Amino acid sequence: MCFYHLIGPLNDEANHTLSRLIPHKVELRAYDTMVGIITKNASRMFGGTTISRNEEWLKSAADYSMDVVSVAVKLRPYPAFVRPLIYPFLEGSKILDRHLYVAKKTFSHIFAERLALKEGDDKPIDMLQWLADSARGSDRNPDVLAHNMLFMALASVHTSSATIIHVLFDLCANPEFMEELRQDVQQAVDESGWTLAAIAKMKKVDSFMKESQRMNQAVLMTFNRKVAKPLKFEDGTTLPVGTYITMPSHAVATDPDIYSNPETFDGFRFYDKRMSSKTEANRHQFATTGPESLAFGQGKTACPGRFFAASNIKVVLSNLLLNYDISFPPGQTERPKNLHKGGLVRPDPRQTLIFTPRK
Known part of the structure; x- marks a missing residue:
């Protein structure tokens, strides 16, 4: 499911949206604005x-995540077999x-139209076609596939929106990085146009995004699991059935044994790491996972959409x-303090930013 050909259209969409949404200097709520753009x-x-x-779809795509979580929380206290009756x-x-x-x-x-296309037909390059081509059995039902689009919105809208909002808050709190990031974008676009190659060349932007993500984890704990059968480790430790396990993603991201001065925001922290070691350069990219970077998960359960998310965020951020x-x-x-609810962390939705068009 290569999105190599989608960078140009993503840039076109971001430019189209921003030019109409912010034609002149204006103060806007960052949360509402970025959710709409993403x-x-x-x-x-x-x-x-x-x-x-499609304005009707855009509203559902933007609202679905919050609405479905609200209902899920209300259903959680009830046994699974009762939930369909209560819903x-x-x-x-x-x-x-x-x-x-x-x-x-x-x-x-x-x-329905996409499922009717045959091999050899000129197929569109988009998520709808990828889903249609990969559907098997009962999943080849247009209504089932349409339902899946709500899950696509759930996965792609609010997580990416929160990430870019955190980046903007950190950028405004550390304005000394702004011009150098701007030059990073301009040079990449001048050399490669709006392509995946240009996105890969934006190493300083990538670093700033990763540092913002490091300091603003979406959750304090990740990889939450309940042991379904006895789990024995190499040292002999055994976890009994019913044990809950989790990984402290925020604590890892702010561990002084992993990151020097972890409480200090350093927008080029990961750029410097990439430049200092060519053999480990890929370890320090925004979308890279590892034991010291758990924001996207780790191993086979790592977020499969993180590469698209990284590109989409970069395109929008670059246009800004x-x-x-x-x-x-x-x-x-x-910078406004993040809001915490349980183990969830989100940027303050009340914070406004001033956007001034550049000459």
């Missing part, structure tokens, strides 16, 4: 401008039904850097 860019990858300019009576169930209706209305007829000066409102210099 939703449109992700939808462009899903199925082109037909999807990315229709829960507040929020009608909203989810509406999202499913919109997904089917938007995608079912397109999937090239076309706007970005700052906190007058008088504010410090």
Whole structure:
């Protein structure tokens, strides 16, 4: 599922959205703004401008994540076999039904057309076609595939939106990095155009994103699992059935034995690591996972969409850097504190930013 040919369209979508959303100096809530932009860019990858300019779908794609989590939390206290009986009576169930209706209305007829294409036909390069080509058995039902698009939105919208919001907050709190990042983008685009090669050349931007992600983990603990059968380690330690295990992703990301001065934001921390060791350069990229970088998971359960997410975030961030000066409102210099709920961490949705078009 190569997205090599999607960088140009993603840039086109970001440019189209930003030029209309921010034609002049304006103060906007970062959260709402970035959710809207990321939703449109992700939808462009899903199925082109037909999807990315469909306002009904865009609203469902942006709202679905929060709505489905809200209902899931209400269902969690009940045994699994009871949940289907309780669901229709829960507040929020009608909203989810509406999202499913919109997904089917938007995608079912397109999937029916895509499933009818044969080998040798000129097939579009997008997520809809990839899903249609890989579907087997009962999954080759246009309504089932349309339902899957809500899961695509769940995976691609709010996680990427939160990441770029954190990046913007860190950029405004550390404005000394802005011009050098801007030059990093300009040089890459001048050399390679809006291509995957250019995205790969934006090493300083990649480093800034990874440092922001390091200090603003989406969750304090990750890889949450319940032991289903006795688990024995090499040293003889055995975990009994029912044991809960997890990995402290935030603690790892701020461990002084792994990162020097871990509480200090260093936007070029990972750029310097990449430049200092060619043999380990790939270890320090934004989308790379490892024991010291658990934001995307690790091993076979690592996020499969992280490479697209990295490219999409870079495209949007690059457009912002090239076309706007970005700052906190007058008088504010410090980054807003993140909000914590349970083990979840999110950027403050109330924070506004000032976007000023560059001449």
